Amino acid sequence: MGLTHKSTGRVLRESAESVTRVSDDEIIIALAGNPNVGKSTLFNELTGMHQHTGNWSGKTVEYAEGVCRYRGEKIRIIDLPGTYSLNPHSAEEAVAREFICSPVPDCVAVICDATCLERNLILVLQTIKEAKAVIVCVNLMDEARKKGIHIDTKRLSESLGVPVVGMSARSRCGISEVLELFLSSKKLNNCKKDFGDGNYAEIAERICRECVTRESQKREQRDRRIDRILTGKLTGFPIMFFLLALIFWITIVGANYPSELLSSFFFYIQELLLRFTVYIGAPEWLTSLLVLGIWRTLAWVVAVMLPPMAIFFPLFTLLEDLGYLPRVAFNLDRCFKRCDACGKQALTMCMGFGCNAAGVVGCRIIDSKRERLIAMLTNVFVPCNGRFPTIIALISIFFVTVSGTAGSLLSALILSAVIIFGILLTFIVSKLLSLTLLRGTPSSFTLELPPYRAPQVGKVILRSILDRTLYVLGRAAAVAAPAGLIIWLFANIEVGGITLLRHCTDFLDPFASLMGLDGVILFAFILALPANEIVIPIILMAYSSSGALIDYSGLSELGELLRANGWNSLTALCVIIFMLCHFPCSTTLMTIKKESGSIGWTILAAILPTLVGIILCMTVSAIARILG
């Protein structure tokens, strides 16, 4: 979800043409399969690379490539997008088909879900028709056994005329058989068996009658009971809200302690740095640049942003692993339909919590171009992980006066309200777009609701905390530190006796005060275009340079500094609103440019939320002024 592919170290390719054979010795295997069959899990197990696996359609939207060595042979594995068929009516299907039909892969391994083999066989049959050689891997055999489904893989192999392996990628069962088959894939021959009359669905049904036996429907009944609660008429929406608030509450409570620890750690290092620079006799400007510019920005991003992210993500991933997110899309689809949009937009919004750029890429799961553009343009109304920790900080400083459990509960509720406000804005703006620029009727919509699966709690928590931490630290070093340098220069280079920063903020001040902000805040938002994480550090630096120098070592000091510079709860409210609705970060904008292929839509994607933010902030501050 939130992880961009880059941060997980996967090699991505844009089109099949870029995958070519390097030597004749290497074996090239393409992994194909329906969405949600554990294709990515198998890919990870084989190549040992970390990748975030998910439960919804079209999770793997780009090529991913990995190398695995087995018995001295080099096997290159290409993970194709999850598709239901090879009929190229979506971008992913076209990509998959192009590669399967090309001469590059020695063999196509079609991964099937044993719990609904019949549907999966349609893709298998299509692939057998097109590919040079085919291996069928029936995954989730253990799940199927629990559901009382037995699959006769030998008989299936006879019926299909290609090798079939039963396996469970999660528990590494059957992996070595798969690898053995890969090794012999150059010798495999696709005899293109004649399956007799009928379309693929009918053939699949016939084959399944021979090879699959079902015992009981216990698990299915259990799933239906869970569904009756999670998607129930009366319970569906309250549970969604409750889970959202619960996750935020755990995040806020859990983040407090590590955040304080990290703060004091960074403060301690800052002291050391200061002493060190004095010791080596560095000039004052250098000390100020290093410590107040670079170090402090870095410290803010790590201490305040990292803990909430490292807690929020594992929790969200657990929900995803359970199979709950497609149910959210199921529950909310009606609302999206009212806005002439696609229910899968709920899934791309969930991805947006992690990173709006990832959310925009995720919009590829939406087939209709019109609905995809709506989802892309409105994704920014979901606060990404660069923004919601700041919102949490402002809420706890300005709106929560009680401490302890009551305080954290209140913070979680306010944050949930902010998120729901963002969701409402998404609906309103989506509707406005479909009434004006993106007119049209909703296209057909099908969404698979996968069976509930017990999440691998330990693995999920460990992996996502690790991934998140590395991601944030990497970003802190790559973006926050250089940005700190630039901001410091802005704040310290003087033109006509006034700093550059002051020139800019004074210029923006009149307009900003109409919005209930001040020039510094608005300028901070503009400077933070590369990464929303650094809005508050910029504000801090601007305020510090104008006299009131306070050492930042915790949220309460931050609150004091902000209040000393004229902030009140109205300012905080306007900042939160503008944090929710303003131009997306530069990475997201570039992604929108790439995905939409149009500068026009990209500019709109920047202007639209900014306009909404300006209007909302002005309205709120005007109302506050009238009320006194």
Place this chain on the structure above:
Amino acid sequence: MIKYIHLNELETGQRANVVSVGGEAAMRQRFEDLGIVRGTEILCVMKSPLGDPVAYLIRGALIAIRREDSANILAELCLEAQDGTHA
């Protein structure tokens, strides 16, 4: 007695066998990819909280379809007596 209905009229818990799939070509293709063809048995499993879309059990997978899309599928209702007594 044979009763023909459109899939969107199927009530929760009822089963039907697909007779024909209409609508736009792209949609028909999408339905076929999911295994919805003549003769496919479909069980209406549950409605979403706002009544639309509806989730159907199709070839072992649970698929949510919007009402105006499922209206394109004509099916033959399986009568109560058949339910459970026959395979």
